[in-house]
Amino acid sequence: MKISPNTLRNNSMICGGHFMISQDGSPELNEGTIESFREAVKLFSITKNKYWNIGLGLLINDIGTVCSSNNTCNIKNIFVKNKFTLPKVYLEILKDNQILPSKIIIFWEKHIRNRGKKEFYKRKNSLSKKLETMNDNIYLKDNKGYGLILLTRVNSDDKYGVPACPLIMAGLAFEQEKLGFDNSLNIYYVGDDNSKNIPNYLVIEKGKRVARIFNSKITINNVFLKEIKS
Numbered sequence: 001m002k003i004s005p006n007t008l009r010n011n012s013m014i015c016g017g018h019f020m021i022s023q024d025g026s027p028e029l030n031e032g033t034i035e036s037f038r039e040a041v042k043l044f045s046i047t048k049n050k051y052w053n054i055g056l057g058l059l060i061n062d063i064g065t066v067c068s069s070n071n072t073c074n075i076k077n078i079f080v081k082n083k084f085t086l087p088k089v090y091l092e093i094l095k096d097n098q099i100l101p102s103k104i105i106i107f108w109e110k111h112i113r114n115r116g117k118k119e120f121y122k123r124k125n126s127l128s129k130k131l132e133t134m135n136d137n138i139y140l141k142d143n144k145g146y147g148l149i150l151l152t153r154v155n156s157d158d159k160y161g162v163p164a165c166p167l168i169m170a171g172l173a174f175e176q177e178k179l180g181f182d183n184s185l186n187i188y189y190v191g192d193d194n195s196k197n198i199p200n201y202l203v204i205e206k207g208k209r210v211a212r213i214f215n216s217k218i219t220i221n222n223v224f225l226k227e228i229k230s
Contacts (some may be wrong), residue, residue: 016040116171169207
């Protein structure tokens with residue numbers, strides 16, 4: 001799948017290559033995640049001579065969340081961030097496009113999870129009529145869109161629970177906006193062999209909707225790669 005450069009705008013963040021850190025601290029990559037990074041880098045490269053404000057981002061799942069059938073989640077600390085280096089194949093893609101690794105803005109999922117939770121805390125009173133609690137999970141009522149969107153899962157240590165995927169993805173939007181970007185183009189691989197990292201594209205689109213209801217001003221364009229042809 002080729003993404004048209006016409007989708008780009010000035011003052012935009014381009015993200016691709018989203019992957020999960022495994023239990024041993026290594027990146028869990030596949031052809032799809034690599035291709036999503038390659039597409040993001042190519043688009044970023046096209047804009048280098050346009051004198052635009054363009055960011056090149058990478059979302060990394062460093063949470064290591066294991067959720068049981070009753071929706072309770074445990075968070076595992078699985079690696080040390082200050083020892084992290086980009087995967088070799090990502091470095092090669094950057095080199096091929098004459099882009100320095102220092103250009104990459106890394107969004108750590110643990111951080112944006114906390115950002116999403118913070119944004120929820122700020123709005124929980126004003127949104128009280130739009131919130132619904134079921135089995136101690138908190139949902140956002142979205143009558144014009146998805147019906148009910150899961151925001152947080154039950155957690156005995158926190159009455160507001162652990163942020164679910166849509167709230168985490170909303171946190172990414174707020175973090176990109178905080179960096180001064182008006183637009184974001186996020187490229188995700190959602191093939192079956194990446195389901196442990198991204199269960200389905202809907203959780204990402206629901207995050208976009210949550211950000212909108214939370215009054216985020218950034219314009220979000222999510223692109224989903226579903227299969228990679230060799």
